[in-house]
Amino acid sequence: MKNNAQYAARLSVAPMMDWTDRHCRYLHRLLSCEALLYTEMVTAPALVRGGAVHLLDFSPEELPVALQLGGSDPGELAQAARMGQAAGYDEINLNCGCPSDRVQSGTFGAVLMKDPARVAACVAAMRAVVDVDVTVKCRIGVDDQDPEKVLPEFLARIVAAGCERVTIHARKAWLQGLSPKENRDIPPLDYDLVYRMKGLFPNLHISINGGVTSLTQAQTHLEAGLDGVMIGRAAYHQPTDILCTADRDIFGLDHVSDPVDVVRAMLPYIEAHLSAGGRLHQISRHMLGLFARRPGARAWRRHLSEGAARKEAGPELVEAALALVAPAPERQAV
Template sequence: MSTATITAAARLSVAPMMDWTDRHCRYLHRLMSKRALLYTEMVTAQAVVHGDRQRLLGFDGAEHPVAVQLGGSDPALLAEATKICADMGYDEVNLNCGCPSDRVQSGSFGAVLMENAQLVADCVAAMRDAAAVPVTVKCRIGVDDQEPADVLPDFLARVSAAGVDRFTIHARKAWLQGLSPKENRDIPPLDYDLVRQMKVTFPLLHLSVNGGIETLDQAQDHLQVMDGVMIGRAAYHNPSAVLLDADARIFGGDAGPSAEEVVHQMLPYIADHIAAGGKLHHITRHMLGLFQGRPGAKGWRRYLSENAHNDDADGQVVLAALAHVTEIAA
């Protein structure tokens, strides 16, 4: 897939989210939007190089355009992982400079890298040399006592000088001490103005904004200034509201399917997964929010939650859950 195609897809992307954006989630999201850029969960470079690559990185060809997010701070290890990911067919490799978890800090990667822009530049230079796919960065506006208005432009300047021309900026600081990862997603105040100012300061960079964006209306407002918008939790918990209209409203394409149509389109994928030894709940846990805000949504969620874990659960369980929505609609 061409760099231009990936860049165009980055106009709207679904954020990498640990324990959420696995291959089943991404397949579901791709049925809802043909155009949005999808991201894996963060995978450490060490795990990519030394772990079970198929389990960690395997994906369905239908997911394109799809990007992998790597965590790490060793340029050589990141370069090796980037080549592996490119060889497996990923369209982009993204370096995580925004995750504030303790586990990430102990590995000297994630948001702590905001304190060492030169190391990030060294990492992305090595990654770009290792493979032809685009290398991008997801970062915060700063960490701890840093002054974002000083730190962020310096970070972007140093890292872009190493060849990265696309960044996603989470418009919050990360507090590496005193706040949990969950609190870091909510408590530090959003500074959209600073992120928008970066687009003025760096007009040649492709800059996406992330953090606190829940609706396509909000996304369209940001796109008046920014090149792209990344949506996280809202796209997961209420995917129909974010993704079904995304191709028409954000990309100027055709309208997406209905949520009911998406359920039926998932059935062959579910059957293949179960035939390969998988369990229904591996997939349906990502489908619980499909009818968020609609009559019957509670019955849909409850039926799946109570029955998808059964050993013999299959697509019939999904159709029975769907009846809770369609019966009310009728």
């Protein structure tokens, strides 16, 4: 595996709050050796002022991994970025795309699209103190902004500040009047605008995000000239569909993973987590979609969902659930 975030960014799994924790990432890495994985957003104040360094914990097996930071104070973000690099992350990413009220109240996320000068200052401050890539995840605009006008200006600012990679969610964010859930579908996506940005900034590594639900769609964006594709909910809910063949279809490698083998490879990890005082459901909740749309998928989900929260639940529950999916004799690895 090439431990290179820019190379891996050809396909990445989006940072998703409450979903892409370290257990989720460990699972996803077993499915794909190459895709770039992101943490949940970690706020710079939590690290710098709150001392919540446990939020930086991850397993070396997850690499390459990017740390997504939330914040708007250049000095604080610089300290958090330095902590992220020291922890071993391959990339520091600034969140300029999340529209939730909780994020807005902290003056970061998508609201930062309205203040490109501040974002540039934040990028420059982080670039000054770390050697790993400093990247930005943004929207095409917010509220009543004209994306055709504001997005090029925004990108020009962060490029001048030292940002060489950006992920653009191809949908405008509405900070008032729409819930984050509604904002997933409204207003419409504008992929063509992102394509035009690649033409305006040919040296900027641009990944596209938003509405991508298959590797076929990802390949279409790559063939259109973009450098990478970031997939969110589809990679979480149907991880096998997105990640099992990603190393072959997106990275051109001779590697396809099998979800049955991946479940078995998770068992030692589960054992270690339980031995450290953890609970099975903290890991198994990320595994529910492994057999989506396959025979036995419902039985797999039900068995895990109903049993994993029990205090005594362990690897044997996972093996019993797997027996409801995998045929006998043992399936051969692909």
